[in-house]
Amino acid sequence: MTKFSTREKIVKAADQLFYENGFDHTSFADVANGVGISRGNFYHHFKSKNDILGAVIEHRxxxxxxxxDGWEMDANSPKDRIKCYINILVKNQTLIKEFGCPVGTLTNEMAKLKHASAKDATAIFSLFKSWLTKQFAESGCQENADKLAMHVLSWSQGTATMYNAFKDDDFLRNELMQIEDWLDKQIKEN
Amino acid sequence: MTKFSTREKIVKAADQLFYENGFDHTSFADVANGVGISRGNFYHHFKSKNDILGAVIEHRxxxxxxxxDGWEMDANSPKDRIKCYINILVKNQTLIKEFGCPVGTLTNEMAKLKHASAKDATAIFSLFKSWLTKQFAESGCQENADKLAMHVLSWSQGTATMYNAFKDDDFLRNELMQIEDWLDKQIKEN
DNA sequence: GTCTATACGCCGATAGAC
DNA sequence: GTCTATCGGCGTATAGAC
Structure with a gap:
């Protein structure tokens, strides 16, 4: 039984609410309700709503x-590690169906709000991008590892968006199959 | 010089603001400002904000x-018509870079708000989907025209999302090239 | 058909008691 | 560190004059 500080509890509750209801649409009352504290108590831990957003993005x-790091431990080849990334779509299937991809949707909300944290949201994408680029480079695709990484990122985003819109399990299954096939063509070994 | 009714002006201003700032984040004051009328005057034309949203979706x-219909006129082969669809990414490049795809982002916002109009927003996707399916069917891909249509839709969505996030022109150019190559592989004639 | 005035609640944020 | 009380502003929506 791990104990969490109030600050940690706020960040976790806000993280979930920002994802499921949107950042702008989430009020302090909603977060307070989720944590079980009073509204006024927030300002002891954070000085503004944007401060909470900053902490949520850092947490993500x-x-x-x-x-x-877990993928690096579990999978032995670059190709298998990239498959771990693709597998997020399966692992988080239920949430994506209901709310979309947490990174893509936050990034777009930040863009529409002209929010100062837009670049921080995009930085989460960059973590995936750099890591995917490394995987492609390690599997013999040095010359265009960057493009391949962006393509995988983009493909998963499109799949998440359309799955969220149509909620069609067959579509998701078919796209996942196609990504695997494509990956096998790009990386021959293993 | 066409004359627009106040109702039409409200719908057009709301359409743009919902796209650029988000539906939830757009206030009556914002729309009133854009149209040049007072807030109270809204309720002569629409009975609620959701009513305006309904009219905006219908307008879209x-x-x-x-x-x-324009694509049907301009392009002679199914393949060329599908290319017209892809070309939205070029024609609306500046807007997509700043705000994302209007259909994908509205659909996701509706999902997060648990809004009753979510299904109406998805219906705009369905218009593209049905039409793309017809194009693939007409070019000899009857057996999996549906899957190919969804794949094109999904691909363009992913491209729009990542272009909005990273604002990388090279990425956009590269994905567009790849879509064309893929299309040439799917449809041999023309 | 357009306006002003206004109701009423929720928003983020502050002050200060315990 | 947590609470209650409260502020000023903005949100949608309504009533009613012109």
Whole structure:
């Protein structure tokens, strides 16, 4: 039974609410309700709503790094590691169906709000991008590893968006198959 | 010089603001400002904000149908018509870079708001989907025209999302080239 | 058909008691 | 560190004059 500080509890509750209801649409009352504290108590831990957003993005970055570290441990070849990334679509299938990709949707909301944290949201994408680029480079695609990484990122985003819109399980299954086939063509070994 | 009714002016101003700033984040004051009328005057034309959203979605549907009709006129082969669809990414490049795809981002916002109009927003995607399916069917891909149509839709969505996030012109150019190559592989004739 | 005035609630944020 | 009380502003929506 791990104990979490109030600050940590706020960040976790806000993280979930920002994802499921949107940042702008989430009020302090919503977060307070989720944590079980009063509204006024927030300002002891954060000085503004934007400050909470900053902490949420930082929290997501750290979780992303942890997830990537886990893939490095579990999978032995670059190709298998890239498949771990693709597999997020399966692991988070239910949430993506309902709310879309947490990174893509936050990034776009930040863009529409002209929010100062837009670049921080994009930085989460960059973590995936750099890591995917490294995987492609290590599997013999040095010359265009960057493009391949962006393509995988883009492909998964499109799949998440359309799955969220149509909620069609057959579509998701078919795209996942096609990504695997494509990956096998790009990386011959293993 | 066409004359527009106040109702039409409201719908057009709201359409743009919903796209650029988000539906939830757009206030009546914003729309009133854009049109040049007072806030109270709204309720003579629409009974609620959701009513305006309904009219905006209907307006977008009609514009989509007009756009598709234009493609039918301009392009002679199914392949060329599909290329017209892809070319939206070029024609609306500046807007997509700043705000993302209007259909994909509205659909996702509706999902997060658990909004009753979510299905109406998805219906705009369906217009493209049905039409793309017809194009693939007409070019000899009857057996999996549906899957190919969804793949094109998904691909363009992913490209729009990542272009909005990273604002990388090279990425956009590269994906466009790849889509064309892929299309040439799917449809041999013409 | 357009306006002003206004109701009423929720928003983020502050002050200060305990 | 947590609470209650409260502020000023903005949100949608309504009523009613012109």
């Amino acid at each position: 970055k750290q979780n992303t790094e942890k997830m990537i | 549907k009609q514009n989509t149908e007009k756009m598709i």
